[in-house]
Amino acid sequence: MKTVLITGCSSGFGLETAQYFLDRDWNVIATMRTPREDVLPRSARLRVLALDVTDADSIRRAVEAAGPIDVLVNNAGVGMLGALEGAAIDTARAIFETNTIGTMAMTQAVLPQFRQRKAGVVVNVTSSVTLKPLPLLSVYTASKAAVNAFTESLALELLQFNVRVHIVLPGRAPETRFGANAQARIQIPEEYAGLAQDVFAEWSKQTEVTRGSDVAEAVWRAANDPACPMRIAAGADAVALSEMD
Numbered sequence: 001m002k003t004v005l006i007t008g009c010s011s012g013f014g015l016e017t018a019q020y021f022l023d024r025d026w027n028v029i030a031t032m033r034t035p036r037e038d039v040l041p042r043s044a045r046l047r048v049l050a051l052d053v054t055d056a057d058s059i060r061r062a063v064e065a066a067g068p069i070d071v072l073v074n075n076a077g078v079g080m081l082g083a084l085e086g087a088a089i090d091t092a093r094a095i096f097e098t099n100t101i102g103t104m105a106m107t108q109a110v111l112p113q114f115r116q117r118k119a120g121v122v123v124n125v126t127s128s129v130t131l132k133p134l135p136l137l138s139v140y141t142a143s144k145a146a147v148n149a150f151t152e153s154l155a156l157e158l159l160q161f162n163v164r165v166h167i168v169l170p171g172r173a174p175e176t177r178f179g180a181n182a183q184a185r186i187q188i189p190e191e192y193a194g195l196a197q198d199v200f201a202e203w204s205k206q207t208e209v210t211r212g213s214d215v216a217e218a219v220w221r222a223a224n225d226p227a228c229p230m231r232i233a234a235g236a237d238a239v240a241l242s243e244m245d
């Protein structure tokens with residue numbers, strides 16, 4: 001029986017992906033900054049561990065406690081919306097610390113076991129905003145585009161050890177807690193209020209969105225199908241963008 005470790009399972013895509021793998025008889029290590037046993041159904045195949053991807057000690061403890069894993073899903077991430085002019089650089093740094101460096105640090109922590117076993121898969125959840133630029137998302141997009149580039153280079157490095165690395169690119173998913181969690185990081189100066197209004201109006205018109213199940217399915221495919229592409233768009237809006245690419 002295979003084991004997946006997923007970051008950021010308290011809500012949204014991480015939670016849905018954990019449930020998806022549990023339903024398909026995998027062992028699941030659902031990690032959360034604040035572990036909660038009540039968000040997933042009880043199962044002998046489920047372990048909930050504490051993990052903050054910005055904290056080196058927390059990463060070391062979680063990876064040690066997890067033991068051998070077959071698949072790592074770097075899903076934990078935070079959003080930031082606003083014009084660069086009004087953005088606090090410390091906030092930009094924090095976005096990169098979670099979305100980009102957190103992904104690198106988690107990947108690094110599991111690589112020794114993958115290399116020794118000559119097996120393993122890393123799935124990095126980025127975003128369809130890296131397929132088509134949108135205004136007011138410059139820092140967030142940069143943090144995810146960096147993960148795309150990181151993943152593509154790393155894949156070449158790990159080919160010799162039979163370790164696969166994939167990118168899942170979800171579209172916009174209003175149903176997760178992502179928007180609410182990013183509230184404190186919305187920084188729109190007055191001069192950009194008109195642009196922000198236009199952006200929000202455009203979003204509200206969009207009918208195609210991404211659901212948690214789209215992301216769970218894409219992660220499942222990356223984990224189980226060695227022939228699948230390196231980049232997998234997840235969600236109708238993301239798939240449409242990837243086809244225009």
Ligand SMILES: NC(=O)c1ccc[n+]([C@@H]2O[C@H](COP(=O)([O-])OP(=O)(O)OC[C@H]3O[C@@H](n4cnc5c(N)ncnc54)[C@H](OP(=O)(O)O)[C@@H]3O)[C@@H](O)[C@H]2O)c1
Pocket residue numbers: 007008009010011012013014032033034051052053054075076077078079098102125126127128169170171172173174176177178179181
């Ligand atoms: N929703 C969208 O529109 C969308 C679109 C494209 C890509 N994405 C990406 O998809 C991923 C999941 O997002 P989501 O929509 O499911 O949002 P979400 O509901 O806000 O989930 C994000 C998860 O990441 C966790 N997290 C945040 N900082 C962390 C840290 N330092 N260490 C460990 N976990 C941390 C959160 O945990 P806490 O509960 O502790 O905060 C939460 O469990 C993110 O990487 C996001 O960038 C989202």
